[in-house]
Amino acid sequence: MNGTDPMGMGLPLIGSYDVGRYVECDMCGADLTEDTRTGGFIFSGKGTGPCCAVRVMASIRGYGEEEYIQGTCTPGMAFADWIRKIRSQVPGGSTVRIYGSKP
Numbered sequence: 026m027n028g029t030d031p032m033g034m035g036l037p038l039i040g041s042y043d044v045g046r047y048v049e050c051d052m053c054g055a056d057l058t059e060d061t062r063t064g065g066f067i068f069s070g071k072g073t074g075p076c077c078a079v080r081v082m083a084s085i086r087g088y089g090e091e092e093y094i095q096g097t098c099t100p101g102m103a104f105a106d107w108i109r110k111i112r113s114q115v116p117g118g119s120t121v122r123i124y125g126s127k128p
């Protein structure tokens with residue numbers, strides 16, 4: 026492991042782990058790994074599950090922030106499967122990296 030944080034704050038990488046199949050809604054933290062509902066989208070890097078899609082979309086429209094929607098779930102595909110498909114297309118896509126000061 027090496028490199029510094031992508032935010033450009035110069036923080037060292039202090040840990041990483043592979044999330045595997047695990048998918049959660051970044052808005053409410055719901056575990057959607059085995060959830061079969063379709064819907065949801067990625068907004069500003071946050072996976073927004075079908076549980077929060079309607080509420081968050083209303084907020085996005087209210088603020089005119091549609092340009093920050095980076096992808097929308099394939100119709101009929103489970104949100105979790107869609108997220109896993111995106112991860113599989115990105116090297117290290119299922120790896121979470123943690124940056125910060127060393128303890």
Ligand SMILES: [Zn+2]
Pocket residue numbers: 050051052053054055073074075076077078
């Ligand atoms: Zn949610």
